Amino acid sequence: MNDDQLRYILALQHVSKIGDTTAKKLINHCGSAEAVFKEKKQNLLKIDGIGEIILSELYQSSHFEEADKELKFIKDENLKHHVFTDPTYPSNLKHCIDSPIVLFESGNINLNNKHIISIVGARKITTSGIAFCEKLIEELAIYKPIIISGFAYGTDITAHKAAIKNKLQTIGCLAHGLNQIYPKVHKKYVAEVENNGGFFTDFWSSDTFDRNNFLKRNRIIAGISQATIVIESAEKGGSLVTADIANSYNRDVFAVPGRVTDSQSVGCNNLIKQQKAHLLSTPLDVPYILNWQLENLQKPPVQKQLFIELDPDEKVVYNYLKDNNKALLDSIAINCNMPTYKLAGILLNMELKGVVRPLPGKLFEVI
Structure with missing residues (x-):
């Protein structure tokens, strides 16, 4: 996709009243983002679900002014981008109705391996949770899975570090633009992650840092993965949102059970009790449920x-x-x-x- 086509995609993404689902509907109907802007308004209003309110901001020039700024940032930082119509767009994510119309990437991500799992959980992870997460990734390493997480405190960074230790590709899905890193203390891990995978985000460099962004980015974590694994969770938390999204995408969810008296196990136990997740008691439960095979590995004759x-x-x-x-x-x-x-x-x-x-x-x- 050339710069001019990307400019129209960015401009459409900037329209606040047009979300990803509606944007894809418009592009699919008109043929391209450029065609959306050049189509007559009365024709767009004939599309099912498209009304005056949705189109009220479409023709403002500010969308292209902001798109030009973001396009310059992308080029200056030598970032990669993946539009939902591109063959490079993550195939798992492409099938999710609310997936981003464009993803921005830094690093060296390769999604050819179909064994892709997301690992999420409590930010205040316990020592037993850390041990289980590390053991899980170590024992699954023989299958060469790609490890997805959110690069946050606790479970996320534990999963990324364990993936790097076991020479696995890992991807951090960020809730902000690629011009910053949150939390700042994790900047020291950026180079290692980019050398062993990289980062995805659908947020711009100009987007304000907002708590709701974390919930929005969870759809990428769930959608890009074959399955989502919840290591620990309190009764409420972002990892449970990710699990719910994964269920809505008809993806497998695993949860690590814990004692009923442990506050950081309440969320996992509830997922299992409500039959929203497979009980994960040993790392080998994952390849068994997902039917992973070792066909590409060298075996002794x-x-x-x-x-x-x-x-x-x-x-x-x-x-x-x-x-x-x-x-x-x-x-x-x-x-x-x-x-x-x-x-x-x-x-x-x-x-x-x-x-x-x-x-x-x-x-x-x-x-």
Whole structure:
């Protein structure tokens, strides 16, 4: 997209009474943002849901004046941008009705890996919450997931740092323009994040810092991800908003349970109790529920391992699969008398040993 086309996109984004959903409707109807501004008002009013109030500010020259300023900032800072019609726009986010019409990026983000999860939670995260978050990312690292969070205090920065430690790509979704960093104390992590991913935002450099921005940016965190994981949360909090948005997008949500007496576990326990989230008790619950596979990883060639040592549980699973050719995970669990959370770990270890492999639909077979 050239600068002139981006200028029209920015101008349309600047119209306060036209949100992302309406902007996309106008662009899809007219063919481009430029065509929206050049279309006669009476024709725009014929579009379902478009009225006088929505269009009342459309033709003000100030939108282009501000768009020119932001375009200069984007060029001066050498920022990348992704319009919702571009092939570079995050595919998961593209399917969300209220996703931004344009995303701004700094860093080196690559979304080719489809294993994308967002990790959110309390800003005042407990030591046990930190430990679980770090263990979660460390054990999922074999799947090379992209870790999304909000670069805020507590859970967010814990997730970003753990991703970097495990050499995973991580993306911070910001609630402000790319001309600033909040909280300021996290500036020391910016370079590492940009070297291992980067930042996304739909806010301009001229946007005022506002608490409501954090709730608005949560739709990006939820929408860009395959699933959202809530590590800890009080009874109310922004992470619960993100979980609700993820549910509205028909995405999987996980929550880490805690003691009923722990204030920072109330939100997670409620999500599970209300069946709004999967109970997350072990990191292997994530690849099991999301049906992640290790097909792109290098595995030891089976023919070079003449004698593979299996522990007693692995032998039970191996013999069952050998007799039945292939079987569903739930069938294996029932017939081998093992809980699925335990079986998921056993199958992963057997897969790494090169004796079983996963198939689509949560099927497994002996190699």
